[in-house]
Amino acid sequence: MKSMKSNETIAIGRLFESNFIEILNLYSNGKIGVVCDENTQTIAAQMIQKLHLIGKTNIYQITLPSGEQHKNLESLSSVWQQLTENNFTRKDLLINVGGGVITDLGGFAAATYKRGIEYINIPTTLLSMVDASVGGKTGIDYQGFKNQIGAFHLPKGVYVDPEFLKTLPQQQLLSGYAEVLKHGLIADANYWEYCVFTPFLEVNWNEVILKSIEIKNGIVSQDPQEIGLRKVLNFGHTVGHAVETYYINHGEELLHGMAVVVGMICEAHISFQKGNLGQIQLESISKSLSSRYNKVSIKESCFPEILQLMYQDKKNNSKGINVTLLNDIGSAQFDGLATEEEIYQSLHYYGTIKS
Numbered sequence: 001m002k003s004m005k006s007n008e009t010i011a012i013g014r015l016f017e018s019n020f021i022e023i024l025n026l027y028s029n030g031k032i033g034v035v036c037d038e039n040t041q042t043i044a045a046q047m048i049q050k051l052h053l054i055g056k057t058n059i060y061q062i063t064l065p066s067g068e069q070h071k072n073l074e075s076l077s078s079v080w081q082q083l084t085e086n087n088f089t090r091k092d093l094l095i096n097v098g099g100g101v102i103t104d105l106g107g108f109a110a111a112t113y114k115r116g117i118e119y120i121n122i123p124t125t126l127l128s129m130v131d132a133s134v135g136g137k138t139g140i141d142y143q144g145f146k147n148q149i150g151a152f153h154l155p156k157g158v159y160v161d162p163e164f165l166k167t168l169p170q171q172q173l174l175s176g177y178a179e180v181l182k183h184g185l186i187a188d189a190n191y192w193e194y195c196v197f198t199p200f201l202e203v204n205w206n207e208v209i210l211k212s213i214e215i216k217n218g219i220v221s222q223d224p225q226e227i228g229l230r231k232v233l234n235f236g237h238t239v240g241h242a243v244e245t246y247y248i249n250h251g252e253e254l255l256h257g258m259a260v261v262v263g264m265i266c267e268a269h270i271s272f273q274k275g276n277l278g279q280i281q282l283e284s285i286s287k288s289l290s291s292r293y294n295k296v297s298i299k300e301s302c303f304p305e306i307l308q309l310m311y312q313d314k315k316n317n318s319k320g321i322n323v324t325l326l327n328d329i330g331s332a333q334f335d336g337l338a339t340e341e342e343i344y345q346s347l348h349y350y351g352t353i354k355s
């Protein structure tokens, strides 16, 4: 396994063919709760079986229903309940095996149970490998708002096995790839070029995952609590989260990454309107993203509701709607303030793009 230096231990490699199980065993002398969902329970069970083989008992599998609509208080409460019923103490450990829903929710359960216990993430989607499982942001959705309740709580370790991507549906892979592209746009033009021009089937996942984690960690380690710099990672997410929430609130499904792609195009356009980003760069970004991603339908009549959702964004202050702006491909600036007019213009622009 290849490891990376950071506040959390981050390692990438074949988990079940290495000394990973022995490493896991070092994290806890006590009980282990393994949080997974319906689609990752087989990986979780495989890991538990291997832990049993080295004499580790007292392991409790907590399987939740899958999907963003279950990243809620009910699922969280069910984790708290099972930890309580099985007498977990502050010295015990949680291991989250799953996509971003499981790592966010399991991480928040760990942050809150008995004022905080340790946890480890084993991400199984591309999105959670390159983004959600690292950096310590945990939380759940609440009353129709994304990640409304949460805490910063770093995992002790993140163990990534790209093999798990083999069972991931193509749309989920594409959704995760949006965050990869975001890392290129905000921090590294060469990486953006590689990701945009390499056909999907030829992408070297080990390298891409490592590079993306490196970019994210490089930023998070300088600003763990998101006082300033870390906000650049939210590029595409002010508009993206609002569009995602709009879809959820209307009972329709839109994967996180697909909403972030809409957000990245809109926020690149806002950067252009403000004079930060050139027209050539804007058009190159829009063209590259829209050639890979289907157009999301956003009718003009939905704009006011989407705008209202943006006012809920945690990055806002009293002055207006906070967006991350691009100065160029590979360079971003946090704490831009977008006017309602600029946001409307950007949504109009998105509507004019051909996919």
Ligand SMILES: NC(=O)c1ccc[n+]([C@@H]2O[C@H](COP(=O)([O-])OP(=O)(O)OC[C@H]3O[C@@H](n4cnc5c(N)ncnc54)[C@H](O)[C@@H]3O)[C@@H](O)[C@H]2O)c1
Pocket: 037, 038, 039, 040, 066, 067, 068, 071, 098, 099, 100, 101, 102, 104, 124, 125, 126, 127, 128, 131, 132, 133, 134, 135, 136, 137, 138, 146, 147, 164, 165, 166, 167, 168, 169, 172, 175, 176, 256
């Ligand atoms: N904490 C952060 O910093 C951060 C960053 C980005 C996103 N997020 C959050 O991550 C969530 C989205 O994560 P996601 O896209 O991983 O969604 P997800 O966890 O819902 O996973 C997507 C689907 O894939 C299934 N799945 C997982 N692994 C699989 C595998 N190996 N094979 C087959 N199916 C598998 C899941 O059961 C689910 O149905 C959002 O809630 C978002 O807010 C958090």
Ligand SMILES: [Zn+2]
Pocket: 131, 179, 237, 256, 260
């Ligand atoms: Zn995201």
